[in-house]
Amino acid sequence: xxxxxxxxxxxxxxxxxxxxxxxxxxCERLHGHNWRVRVHVRASQLNxxxxxxxxxxxxxxxxxxxxxxxxQTVNEVPPxxxxxxxxxxxxxxxYVETARRLEEREAGRVVVSRVEVWENExxxxxxxxx
Ligand SMILES: Nc1nc2c(c(=O)[nH]1)N=C([C@H](O)[C@H](O)COP(=O)(O)OP(=O)(O)OP(=O)(O)O)CN2
Ligand SMILES: [Zn+2]
Numbered sequence: 001x002x003x004x005x006x007x008x009x010x011x012x013x014x015x016x017x018x019x020x021x022x023x024x025x026x027c028e029r030l031h032g033h034n035w036r037v038r039v040h041v042r043a044s045q046l047n048x049x050x051x052x053x054x055x056x057x058x059x060x061x062x063x064x065x066x067x068x069x070x071x072q073t074v075n076e077v078p079p080x081x082x083x084x085x086x087x088x089x090x091x092x093x094x095y096v097e098t099a100r101r102l103e104e105r106e107a108g109r110v111v112v113s114r115v116e117v118w119e120n121e122x123x124x125x126x127x128x129x130x
Contacts, residue, residue, distance in 0.1 A: 007042040007113055008051075010058040012066045018074040018085040030073070035087075037066055037094050038116040041102065043109055053102075053110050061105070065097040087125035091117040095127045 015034050020027040039062050043052045068077050074085045083089050095115040102110050114128035 003044060005042050005044055006046060006052050007040055008053070008055065008058065009038050009040040010055055010062055012037045012039070012059070012062045014066055014070040016069045016072050016074050018080075020086060021075075021084050033119045035069075035090070036116075036118040037062065037090070038118075039094060039098050040113045040115070041098075041110050042113045043106075043111070045109060047109075053106065057105075061098055061101045062094070064101065065094055087117040087119050087123065088127065091115045091125050091127035095129070 013034060013036050015032065017030055017032045019030045022028070039058065041052060041058060046052060074080050074090075079093070080089075083093075092115075094117070095112050098115070099112045102112060114126055117125050117127075119125075
């Protein structure tokens with residue numbers, strides 16, 4: 001039998017405007033999305049009450065990372081004043097920032113496994129590290 005892995009995820013939704021620099025098409029013009037960010041985290045060992053981490057605590061962590069974007073122009077919010085605002089790069093940002101906070105809180109017991117970012121119902125980018 002393989003070693004056990006538990007995984008949970010939490011969604012965070014924000015509404016914001018952006019434009020994709022150098023796109024060369026319509027997405028270079030300012031437009032908006034209701035972005036959905038799904039952060040998946042995993043652990044081999046559950047906490048003392050049988051959770052990877054409480055959904056509510058994960059929600060707080062992800063909201064700390066993503067709250068800065070809500071009802072803003074993403075291109076004006078660092079680091080996206082210098083980094084392009086693609087779903088791929090937003091996914092990487094949520095991954096790195098959530099991973100840092102989880103490490104501080106859980107000392108390595110819980111790690112981010114992947115981050116999914118939807119720009120709309122049919123357009124998804126995934127970031128993970130191998
Ligand atoms: N690989 C990526 N491609 C595109 C990105 C991206 O982040 N990564 N982003 C965009 C634009 O932000 C655009 O607003 C979204 O594109 P799209 O999903 O094509 O949106 P539409 O509303 O035009 O989609 P339809 O399903 O065709 O209506 C572009 N590409
Ligand atoms: Zn867009």
